[in-house]
Amino acid sequence: MPELVVSEAWIEDGGFIHFGSYLTDEEEAKELGGGKHLIDNLSVDRLPPPGKQVTLPPEFYLRELGDLDADDPEEILAFTNTWGLLGKPGLVEIGQPFFDMEHLRVARSSSLPERAELTKEVVSLVDPHSRQNESWENRQFVHFREISVHARLIRDLTRIYAVLADGRDVAELKDDWESAWLPRPEQEIAAQGILVDYLSHALSPFHVALSLQVDGRPFYEPWHPTLFATACLQLANDIAQKQPYRRCHKCGRQFVIQRGRAKYGQNRREGEIKFCSSSCAKAQAQRDLYRRQVEARRLHADGMGVEAIAEHLDAKAESVARWVKGR
Numbered sequence: 001m002p003e004l005v006v007s008e009a010w011i012e013d014g015g016f017i018h019f020g021s022y023l024t025d026e027e028e029a030k031e032l033g034g035g036k037h038l039i040d041n042l043s044v045d046r047l048p049p050p051g052k053q054v055t056l057p058p059e060f061y062l063r064e065l066g067d068l069d070a071d072d073p074e075e076i077l078a079f080t081n082t083w084g085l086l087g088k089p090g091l092v093e094i095g096q097p098f099f100d101m102e103h104l105r106v107a108r109s110s111s112l113p114e115r116a117e118l119t120k121e122v123v124s125l126v127d128p129h130s131r132q133n134e135s136w137e138n139r140q141f142v143h144f145r146e147i148s149v150h151a152r153l154i155r156d157l158t159r160i161y162a163v164l165a166d167g168r169d170v171a172e173l174k175d176d177w178e179s180a181w182l183p184r185p186e187q188e189i190a191a192q193g194i195l196v197d198y199l200s201h202a203l204s205p206f207h208v209a210l211s212l213q214v215d216g217r218p219f220y221e222p223w224h225p226t227l228f229a230t231a232c233l234q235l236a237n238d239i240a241q242k243q244p245y246r247r248c249h250k251c252g253r254q255f256v257i258q259r260g261r262a263k264y265g266q267n268r269r270e271g272e273i274k275f276c277s278s279s280c281a282k283a284q285a286q287r288d289l290y291r292r293q294v295e296a297r298r299l300h301a302d303g304m305g306v307e308a309i310a311e312h313l314d315a316k317a318e319s320v321a322r323w324v325k326g327r
């Protein structure tokens with residue numbers, strides 16, 4: 001997994017998440033060395049602090065991203081400050097799909113009118129907040145709903161993969177499909193088309209490329225992949241490895257590897273794993289223990305002896321003796 005750079009973000013006007021601000025005076029901007037950051041004749045008035053570097057934990061797209069409340073601007077801000085901005089401004093990371101849902105085949109041209117509607121919707125959200133000349137793709141802010149759109153898309157792509165990998169009917173997607181702008185696929189082929197089109201577009205930054213310098217010499221330009229691309233790469237890796245999802249017997253979450261302390265098997269991958277984390281495993285173990293204690297007391301009250309109870313519950317006699325004394 002590549003490292004990501006996370007810069008500080010803040011929220012304004014109840015839902016706009018900013019990660020840069022502007023000077024109105026261009027001369028001053030140049031003096032401050034803002035030339036590097038000139039954006040459509042606007043300049044960043046404070047160079048963003050050198051961002052901290054983060055590496056996404058395994059299964060970030062299932063866990064941290066899966067848990068994000070996509071309707072809560074404050075939670076989305078905290079998420080952005082921890083992991084970075086999910087989705088570049090301008091929806092550039094969300095593809096223009098070539099899969100034709102109506103005719104269930106690959107179309108010659110981008111074929112989804114809803115994708116255009118999504119753009120319109122976002123334009124109407126951000127336009128009143130944009131400065132004159134501020135470009136759609138190089139804005140220094142997004143509306144939190146733009147982040148929601150990206151989060152929900154990854155979660156829906158994950159759902160498609162989970163349904164297809166288990167050989168379940170795509171009709172099951174209707175229970176939790178989240179991307180309101182994107183028609184839920186009703187045929188398997190359409191679901192495959194959506195998965196392939198949107199993931200492939202999201203992954204397009206992951207290739208080695210050279211650029212030409214001003215003097216005409218080629219050079220390799222280091223780049224930082226985006227959070228959206230990296231989360232999609234995690235999903236694509238699981239698809240490539242035909243990784244089946246497990247479902248936690250305690251909290252119901254989808255996962256691949258158990259997270260947690262070594263005692264409970266740190267990041268366990270092999271064997272029968274019922275719980276997504278050591279805390280779910282522990283919580284379930286405590287609940288099981290409590291049930292056994294209650295059962296032991298009930299049997300004891302009915303007149304059953306300690307030895308017999310121990311055998312019945314497959315427990316140690318000394319434990320049962322302790323339980324029935326209420327300790």
Ligand SMILES: [Zn+2]
Nearest residue numbers: 248251276280
């Ligand atoms: Zn769990």
